[in-house]
Amino acid sequence: MLATLTAFAFLSVFSCGETKKESAAKPWQMGEKVPLGPFTYSVIESEWKTELMGAKGRLDPKQRFLVLKLTVQNSAAERKALSFLHIRNDKGEEFPEVQDLEGVPGWMGILREIPPAGTDMGTLVFDAPLGHYRLVLNDGGQAGEERTSLVDLPLQMLPGQEETGPGGRPIITGR
Numbered sequence: 001m002l003a004t005l006t007a008f009a010f011l012s013v014f015s016c017g018e019t020k021k022e023s024a025a026k027p028w029q030m031g032e033k034v035p036l037g038p039f040t041y042s043v044i045e046s047e048w049k050t051e052l053m054g055a056k057g058r059l060d061p062k063q064r065f066l067v068l069k070l071t072v073q074n075s076a077a078e079r080k081a082l083s084f085l086h087i088r089n090d091k092g093e094e095f096p097e098v099q100d101l102e103g104v105p106g107w108m109g110i111l112r113e114i115p116p117a118g119t120d121m122g123t124l125v126f127d128a129p130l131g132h133y134r135l136v137l138n139d140g141g142q143a144g145e146e147r148t149s150l151v152d153l154p155l156q157m158l159p160g161q162e163e164t165g166p167g168g169r170p171i172i173t174g175r
Contacts, residue, residue, distance in 0.1 A: 027134050027150035036149050037139025038076035039114075043151050044069045048130060055103020061127040065098070068135065068153070069106070071121045074114035080140055082112040087126050087133040087153065094136070095128040131155060 028034045034041040049065040051058050059065075066087065074080045086096045101107045108122035126133075134150040141147060 027152040040073040066126040073119045
């Protein structure tokens with residue numbers, strides 16, 4: 001009986017936290033607050049673009065740009081650096097953030113330190129084929145020891161962004 005109670009208490013302590021483990025939990029949805037270590041992430045919107053304008057002029061992707069707008073809050077008592085993130089498609093392929101976007105409005109930049117109890121808002125950009133992805137968030141821990149969570153990024157197209165096939169028919173329809 002004591003062993004059963006001990007096991008139950010152990011499982012309760014480790015299963016009641018709000019952080020979802022990537023390997024076992026369903027992904028978070030856009031708009032939800034995702035607590036992960038000292039950070040609380042919230043992906044506000046996603047948009048596919050065929051080009052961006054920056055300090056160096058027009059930037060063209062190899063595939064398409066997936067632009068994510070998000071907020072990140074630091075609940076720690078010290079400044080915390082936000083590391084670069086990546087997206088993962090349904091095949092398990094990963095695409096890192098584009099890191100050379102100087103002058104792109106709203107871009108979070110390369111050096112991303114968030115002050116204690118501070119919040120940063122901006123955009124992250126990924127160069128990837130059009131499709132369904134999950135944003136892989138991390139807690140900023142040591143490499144190889146990071147905890148991660150996923151945010152589902154459903155494929156949403158704005159009117160006029162659809163891929164077209166023969167005869168001009170949309171291959172991918174709107175929301």
